[in-house]
Amino acid sequence: EDQVTQSPEALRLQEGESSSLNCSYTVSGLRGLFWYRQDPGKGPEFLFTLYSAGEEKEKERLKATLTKKESFLHITAPKPEDSATYLCAVQIRNTDKLIFGTGTRLQVFP
Amino acid sequence: EPEVTQTPSHQVTQMGQEVILRCVPISNHLYFYWYRQILGQKVEFLVSFYNNEISEKSEIFDDQFSVERPDGSNFTLKIRSTKLEDSAMYFCASGGELGTGELFFGEGSRLTVL
Numbered sequence: 355e356d357q358v359t360q361s362p363e364a365l366r367l368q369e370g371e372s373s374s375l376n377c378s379y380t381v382s383g384l385r386g387l388f389w390y391r392q393d394p395g396k397g398p399e400f401l402f403t404l405y406s407a408g409e410e411k412e413k414e415r416l417k418a419t420l421t422k423k424e425s426f427l428h429i430t431a432p433k434p435e436d437s438a439t440y441l442c443a444v445q446i447r448n449t450d451k452l453i454f455g456t457g458t459r460l461q462v463f464p
Numbered sequence: 465e466p467e468v469t470q471t472p473s474h475q476v477t478q479m480g481q482e483v484i485l486r487c488v489p490i491s492n493h494l495y496f497y498w499y500r501q502i503l504g505q506k507v508e509f510l511v512s513f514y515n516n517e518i519s520e521k522s523e524i525f526d527d528q529f530s531v532e533r534p535d536g537s538n539f540t541l542k543i544r545s546t547k548l549e550d551s552a553m554y555f556c557a558s559g560g561e562l563g564t565g566e567l568f569f570g571e572g573s574r575l576t577v578l
Binding site: 385386388395396397398399400403441443445449450451452453454455456457 | 505520555557564565566568570
């Protein structure tokens, strides 16, 4: 069965304290892996798409990387406004749907 | 900046009642989706819609659910006879290209079934 697992479930960081979020996946054939940000009471907001192992994408303090089994979202020198739930999702070949993980709830304290 | 809008933001209904959730996708997008998120759980795919027909649906999307694009702008999700377990946040999303996974989500409609 296709599965997406994210860890940790929750992460508390001090402002400026860099860290990484993990997304491991077991799928029959990966078409793409996606990172979304979700603020409380809002819909997911697209961040990155990764298609192949070794690929990296960056946006401000966030960098996403992909291997054959997992993806990391690295947060460098986070700020309180980076506090949100970060969702990982995979898309399987020959399908259009996204399979989401349960997310990592990140809290950044000043 | 273009956005996906959903109405209502919150609906409370009695079990067995029909509910229609409405969405206005981004105007030049061609692919439309409904996802739902039960409180504390994952975001789950319900259905995708393209060229005026369902292109894919999940096991959750049974005969009680239907989708429609009644005009050029709205995209609706109907639940014919709501159950307690239908209580969730329902997200509409739209995309400009098939298979990119880069979806634009609305803010959601919270459905509470009593």
